[in-house]
Amino acid sequence: MDKKRKYHYQISAQHIDFQKKVSLSSLFHLILKTAGKDADNKGFGLLKLQSDDYTWVLSRFAMDMERFPLENEEITIETWIQDVGTMFTTRNFRITNGNDKLIGYASSSWAVIDMQTRQSVLLDTLPSLNDFIFPETTPIGAPARIANVKGDVANRFEVKYSHIDVNRHTSSPFYIQWIADCFSLDFYLTNKLKRFEINFLKEITFGDTGEVYRETKAENEYSFQILTQEKGIACRARMMFV
Numbered sequence: 001m002d003k004k005r006k007y008h009y010q011i012s013a014q015h016i017d018f019q020k021k022v023s024l025s026s027l028f029h030l031i032l033k034t035a036g037k038d039a040d041n042k043g044f045g046l047l048k049l050q051s052d053d054y055t056w057v058l059s060r061f062a063m064d065m066e067r068f069p070l071e072n073e074e075i076t077i078e079t080w081i082q083d084v085g086t087m088f089t090t091r092n093f094r095i096t097n098g099n100d101k102l103i104g105y106a107s108s109s110w111a112v113i114d115m116q117t118r119q120s121v122l123l124d125t126l127p128s129l130n131d132f133i134f135p136e137t138t139p140i141g142a143p144a145r146i147a148n149v150k151g152d153v154a155n156r157f158e159v160k161y162s163h164i165d166v167n168r169h170t171s172s173p174f175y176i177q178w179i180a181d182c183f184s185l186d187f188y189l190t191n192k193l194k195r196f197e198i199n200f201l202k203e204i205t206f207g208d209t210g211e212v213y214r215e216t217k218a219e220n221e222y223s224f225q226i227l228t229q230e231k232g233i234a235c236r237a238r239m240m241f242v
Contacts, residue, residue, distance in 0.1 A: 003132050004079070005080075007034045007077050009076075010074050015027075015071075016071045017188075019189070021069070024180050028063070028176050030077065031063070031093055031108075032058070034079050049112065053115045054114060056110055057110065057112070058200055060145075060199050060200070061107070062141070062197040063104065063195065064194065065195075067192075068193070077093055078096070080136065082107075082133070082137060083135060084130055085123065086122060088110065089111075090142055091109075092105070092138050093106040106140075107141070107142055109143050143197060146199045149236055151213045153213055153214075154213065156209075156211050156212070157211075158210075159206055159208045160206075170203070170205065172200065175226060175235055175237075178226065182224065192241060193241055196237070198235060199237070201233055202234045202235075203234075204231060207230075208230045209230070210227055211226075212224055212227075213226075220241040221240050222240075224239070
């Protein structure tokens with residue numbers, strides 16, 4: 001049984017930022033795409049769950065990169081399920097370049113919710129998950145809880161049609177975009193992102209309006225909190241630069 005599997009991508013023009021490196025939200029999207037492909041291949045993907053009125057939701061995510069790949073570079077994302085608990089399952093990722101050289105790791109925590117009640121369901125609803133457990137951790141550790149953030153407003157947003165995904169809420173890469181947009185181009189020219197973490201707390205839906213608060217925690221370390229007028233605190237995040 002193939003518990004770990006590799007998926008291959010090429011970084012194209014649609015994935016890159018102004019420095020011709022893959023953007024944070026694009027790399028995040030490729031990692032989520034990998035999770036989706038692997039779940040489909042193993043029989044518990046999104047379409048299978050939705051046929052039973054369930055869906056996957058991402059709870060926490062952490063990524064640590066040695067560097068961000070460049071335009072036209074080929075990368076491989078290997079993924080596996082580390083563990084399955086009562087409410088959450090941990091899925092890990094190992095990212096390498098075309099020469100199989102390690103460039104980063106990611107780890108994620110997922111839950112299943114009922115699409116009608118929007119409440120979490122027990123993971124024994126998907127007993128096949130346990131058949132694919134490969135109990136290997138990553139050097140970056142499991143995604144942790146991020147503490148409350150104070151700080152000042154660094155960005156504002158309103159949720160439009162193009163933000164909404166098949167689960168009828170804001171697609172998670174847009175959270176990352178709103179957070180990443182809290183810095184200037186000059187900042188990104190002189191600072192390299194090393195680690196990104198995010199906790200998703202509440203769904204953001206069509207028409208919601210909100211603000212991104214940014215707090216400087218230490219040199220090169222920033223914490224964020226997305227607060228919506230309608231839902232309250234929707235997520236917290238952390239970015240560390242070198």
